[in-house]
Amino acid sequence: AQSVSQHNHHVILSEAASLELGCNYSYGGTVNLFWYVQYPGQHLQLLLKYFSGDPLVKGIKGFEAEFIKSKFSFNLRKPSVQWSDTAEYFCAVNAAGYNKLIFGAGTRLAVHP
């Protein structure tokens, strides 16, 4: 069965700092990969997704993620964070053949002005 690990549970950054959130999954077959964000008081929304093709995917609000198949990783990055990026970020995987979407434990990001 597939699983998802997010390495950092809490991250605190100053504005303009660079961000990288780790995500690893366990599954040997074809996968779809997602990053979702949950802003305070709001429902989950999709940041970006990888299905196939270019392993470097760009999402909304300047976020990007790189799929490295050999490392089973899909890390989220942003060159310069803003206070408005304060939120909880979730990595998720949907493995072909299992037809279920599994989430990591989440990373809570706090950005200070």
Place this chain on the structure above:
Amino acid sequence: DGGITQSPKYLFRKEGQNVTLSCEQNLNHDAMYWYRQDPGQGLRLIYYSQIVNDFQKGDIAEGYSVSREKKESFPLTVTSAQKNPTAFYLCASAMAGGDRNTEAFFGQGTRLTVV
């Protein structure tokens, strides 16, 4: 508006009572999901359904039950057998395309408190 509607937003129940959470979608999605969100544990999958009249257990199905009699509806019942039912419950739906689902869209959630 197209989307996923969960109701109610807040729900209080006495211990030992069953309670049903509603989830309706008008996105014409085949797949629907129920998750439980607890602090520090992310979203844990309770049940999911790919088509009408079929559903599968997720990772934490014990103490929960679901039905999928209509494509647009996927209600979740939290039974008295669920040992720790107080939580935030999220419903989601997605297109189901062959071996792969597309991204899931989420409702605003129901916060259940059992006293």
